[in-house]
Amino acid sequence: MRLVGLYIFLAVTIGLGLLFPDNYYVSVVGSTAFFHIILAVALNLFMGYAGQISLGHAAFFGIGAYTSAILTTRFNLNPFVAMSAGAMLTGALSTLLARPILKLKGHYLAMATLGLGIIVHIFLVQEEWLTGGPDGLSGIPPIKIASLVVDTDIQWYFILCAVSAMTIWISLNLMDSRMGRALRAIHGSEIAAEVLGIDTASAKAQVFVLSAVLTSIAGSLFVHQQAFISPDSCSFAFSVELVTMVVLGGLGSTFGAVFGAAILTFLPEFLVHFEELEVLLYGAILMCIMIFLPKGVFVSAVDGVMHLFQRRCVRDVGSS
Amino acid sequence: MLLDQLIQFLITGITIGAIYALVGLGFSLIYNASDVVNFAQGEFVMIGAMSAIFIYGAGVPYFVAILIAIFISMFVGVALEKLAIEQARNATVVTTIIITIGASIFLRGAALLIWGKEIYGFPSISGDDPIKVGNITILPQSLWIMACTALFVFLLRYFFQKTLTGKAILACSFNKKAAYLMGIEVKHMLALAYGISGLLGGIAGVLITPITYMTYGAGVMLGLKGFCASILGGMGNSMGAVIGGLILGIVESLGAGFISSGYKDAISFFIILLVLFFRPAGLFGKTGVERV
Numbered sequence A: 001m002r003l004v005g006l007y008i009f010l011a012v013t014i015g016l017g018l019l020f021p022d023n024y025y026v027s028v029v030g031s032t033a034f035f036h037i038i039l040a041v042a043l044n045l046f047m048g049y050a051g052q053i054s055l056g057h058a059a060f061f062g063i064g065a066y067t068s069a070i071l072t073t074r075f076n077l078n079p080f081v082a083m084s085a086g087a088m089l090t091g092a093l094s095t096l097l098a099r100p101i102l103k104l105k106g107h108y109l110a111m112a113t114l115g116l117g118i119i120v121h122i123f124l125v126q127e128e129w130l131t132g133g134p135d136g137l138s139g140i141p142p143i144k145i146a147s148l149v150v151d152t153d154i155q156w157y158f159i160l161c162a163v164s165a166m167t168i169w170i171s172l173n174l175m176d177s178r179m180g181r182a183l184r185a186i187h188g189s190e191i192a193a194e195v196l197g198i199d200t201a202s203a204k205a206q207v208f209v210l211s212a213v214l215t216s217i218a219g220s221l222f223v224h225q226q227a228f229i230s231p232d233s234c235s236f237a238f239s240v241e242l243v244t245m246v247v248l249g250g251l252g253s254t255f256g257a258v259f260g261a262a263i264l265t266f267l268p269e270f271l272v273h274f275e276e277l278e279v280l281l282y283g284a285i286l287m288c289i290m291i292f293l294p295k296g297v298f299v300s301a302v303d304g305v306m307h308l309f310q311r312r313c314v315r316d317v318g319s320s
Numbered sequence B: 001m002l003l004d005q006l007i008q009f010l011i012t013g014i015t016i017g018a019i020y021a022l023v024g025l026g027f028s029l030i031y032n033a034s035d036v037v038n039f040a041q042g043e044f045v046m047i048g049a050m051s052a053i054f055i056y057g058a059g060v061p062y063f064v065a066i067l068i069a070i071f072i073s074m075f076v077g078v079a080l081e082k083l084a085i086e087q088a089r090n091a092t093v094v095t096t097i098i099i100t101i102g103a104s105i106f107l108r109g110a111a112l113l114i115w116g117k118e119i120y121g122f123p124s125i126s127g128d129d130p131i132k133v134g135n136i137t138i139l140p141q142s143l144w145i146m147a148c149t150a151l152f153v154f155l156l157r158y159f160f161q162k163t164l165t166g167k168a169i170l171a172c173s174f175n176k177k178a179a180y181l182m183g184i185e186v187k188h189m190l191a192l193a194y195g196i197s198g199l200l201g202g203i204a205g206v207l208i209t210p211i212t213y214m215t216y217g218a219g220v221m222l223g224l225k226g227f228c229a230s231i232l233g234g235m236g237n238s239m240g241a242v243i244g245g246l247i248l249g250i251v252e253s254l255g256a257g258f259i260s261s262g263y264k265d266a267i268s269f270f271i272i273l274l275v276l277f278f279r280p281a282g283l284f285g286k287t288g289v290e291r292v
Helices: A004-019 A024-049 A057-074 A079-102 A106-126 A153-175 A178-188 A190-195 A200-226 A236-249 A254-292 A297-319 B002-034 B041-057 B062-088 B093-115 B140-162 B164-174 B176-181 B186-212 B219-233 B238-259 B264-278
Strands: B131-133 B136-138
Touching (some): A004 A024, A024 A153, A024 A178, A024 A200, A057 A079, A057 A106, A079 A200, A106 A236, A236 A254, A254 A297, B002 B186, B002 B219, B041 B093, B041 B186, B062 B186, B140 B186, B140 B238, B164 B186, B176 B186, B219 B264
16 A cells, blocks of 8 residues: 555656657656656655755765766776765765764754755865866766666666656655654654654664765766766755755655656746746746645645545535 | 954955844844744845846936835845745745745846846945055955944844834744734734845845945855854844854955865855854854753
């Protein structure tokens, strides 16, 4: 029952991929949407489940991306080895930072993660010998699975679809585990959770590291797909965009994050046609959604359907 | 020689710090009144500056142009409260953050539409001839910035401590329901707080533009620095935000001068992280009590 949503997700995405493999909005924009889905679901683990906030997740994306880019172009390492190295580096860094940073609450936590993101971004811009500076790194090789070189849009589409499905699966399972219940208790009230015997500091740290590592893996995949990376891809604006996806879809819901990611990927594609009005409309739409559906698009929709359904049940019972 | 340099950097630091202080003050004002961290604060600064540039460019006298510009950003502040924040009264903290982020993107989009992507300058209040004291040079605009910031901090303090309206806003920040029962129009007070916050942003924008220039996107970084200032001082502590802003400006200027100009922002964020690790509620903030 728990995985019904995942099956629907797979059916829809695989169906679209098979039916319209040459459509730009499916293979190219769709692949970008999968990246955003992985990132938003990962961030939702930390924000939605544990009730924390991070305005610096782009930093982990950048660490994964740049580790992969540097190791594969300079040292000719296998992309999967480089990806694991990036994940381990992110894991080590986030473990190190988790305790002092997660002691902070609310706006102070937002500030600290924001600072972290900006420091990493400045490092990527400044250390030209390592990162190529503002111009970034290019010529990153594609990944190879067995003897198959992945380099067409539709191949990427299916690979990213699989990774997204895996991330969603992890998220759904975590939600219903002992860990997920602990995190939701922390979301409700940290002190109450502690009184109930939950080691809140370590639970928060674990989910923070998990979320960071997933983000880093997405970063590694991203450089192989794009064959290029620059600091612009891991800026503060991107961190904000990720948070927006999670909140827009519905904080605390895995499929809310999926919806939010999909909406924010396709919306700019649609708004591009308005040219000069693009930025203005984007801001206005964002505000309107949050004002009128403060719980997020997906969660509000589900609530609405449940509400309708319940009312009908009550009426049926009343009439019989 | 080194001492001269140090003093020179300090002056630059205090100048930019004073601007951060004004923005930070706006942040903490809104936070106090409505528990909202307003990420559109930097856009108030940008709109104030851009309006002044264009109204002055249209031939309106200098000080009149400044006055109109400040009123425009004040109006934007009130509009933000009435049209967005007030409509989302029951939203959670994160949702309101996204609303203000949406507002900041909207305002940036509007600025882009009206003024385009160009970089604009604005004349100083009293010329650009630097004043020399020994080996140290000071721009007259720096002195104006310091003086105006000091004046507005003083006025704001007076407003909140001595006037009935100021006290009413403070009352709303302590307890909205109690304030309402005492006959205070909470709604009007919130709009007023946003208005004052927009006004402070507008003043900061008009003052800083002669030194740093202005574009439609320049508000983002200024807003973030203001957020840093108010966090450093302790969220919601107005005088803390002012001191936080000054510290931030000085750290940035010393970092740029003695360590590396490319890393100046990284240095200030690093210092803030260090402060938060040891004082999780800022320098002058009180650690809150969570109700279970």
